[in-house]
Amino acid sequence: MRAAVYRSKGVLDVTEVAEPTLGPADVLVEVSHCGICGTDLHMVMDGWGQPDSIGGHEYSGRVLATGSAVAEWRAGDTIVATPQLEGCGACRDCERGRPSLCAARGKPGMDAFQGAFAERVRVDHRQLIRLPEGLSLRAAALCEPLAVAQHAVTRSRIAPGERALVCGAGPIGALVVTLLHTMEIDDVRVSEPGAARRDLAARLGARVLEPAELVAPPLPFDVAEDAVDVAFECSGKPSAIEASLAQLARGGRLVLVGTGMEHPTLDANRVLLNELVVTGAFNYDAGGFERAIELLAAGRLPVDTLIEPDDAPLEGILDAMNDLTAGRRAGKVLVRPGD
Ligand SMILES: [Zn+2]
Ligand SMILES: [Zn+2]
Known part of the structure; x- marks a missing residue:
């Protein structure tokens, strides 16, 4: 063969x-x-x-x-x-x-x-x-990338009414955006440097930002002006991981789902003073493939855009x-x- x-x-x-x-x-x-x-x-x-x-x-x-x-x-x-x-x-x-x-x-x-x-x-x-x-x-x-994106959403414990940032609009970032929409989470912004991916994120209904718009508050106890409850880091880039952490509101959660070989610098004081949670999402929820198939079969995802x-x-x-x-x-x- x-x-x-x-x-x-x-x-x-x-x-x-x-x-x-x-x-x-x-x-x-x-x-x-x-x-x-x-x-x-x-x-x-x-x-x-x-x-x-x-x-x-x-x-x-x-x-x-x-x-x-x-x-x-x-x-x-x-x-x-x-x-x-x-x-x-x-x-x-x-x-x-x-x-x-x-x-x-x-x-x-x-x-x-x-x-x-x-x-x-x-x-x-x-x-x-x-x-x-x-x-x-x-x-x-x-199904497989959808199950990965679903696991990241599960790990975030995001709830309706919370605000989300997705860093990186590759396939996983794009699937996270569509899953959040099915959960009635309306305030979803995407940070993405690439033009084609920015366009994809906009077509999926996200508010699209330039990475440079993610301004970190200078002091670790200050919270970003337009902070989010959950950040999904889907790029694996150290600069994006650091920028995502700095966008969290008090009690916010950062989910790392993008992979890379270079390590970010962790602002431990920001984590401590704002009781932030940094977690990883690897592979799938238990039964994640079955749930992903159900979602796809229900026709609720914009498959032709994805x-x-x-x-x-x-x-x-x-x-x-x-x-x-x-x-x-x-x-x-x-x-x-x-x-
Ligand atoms: Zn994969
Ligand atoms: Zn086991």
């Missing part, structure tokens, strides 16, 4: 690879659509990937074949799949409903992962979620990654490995 294989920084090889072989609990899936994630960009453009790995974890598809121990799936079933098993179910964190912290989870980004930038992918049947009638495979490919109009074949992934890195495309780019 054909796949886009990562070789080294900036190098993706679209080539024939061996067909996956199924273990008893596995299912073979024909990939329909697979989104390009910020993680995939880091793996390829920043060289974080394992050589000879295949990226792509935001996919939808159809079951082609099942292993001998799989009873509940049939060829033709339409699915999305979690990138790994949702927690071991037995450790302390799984027991308290926090599978994203599972003691048995892999090392993020470090495990050899054979993903869905390929015509077919092998997956453990316990990772599959069935698609409801009427939800398109194209829209369903938003997804870029032109899907890419495997050969188009690198061009799309260059466009995304340069800010020429703002929405979620989907790959169609079968094209």
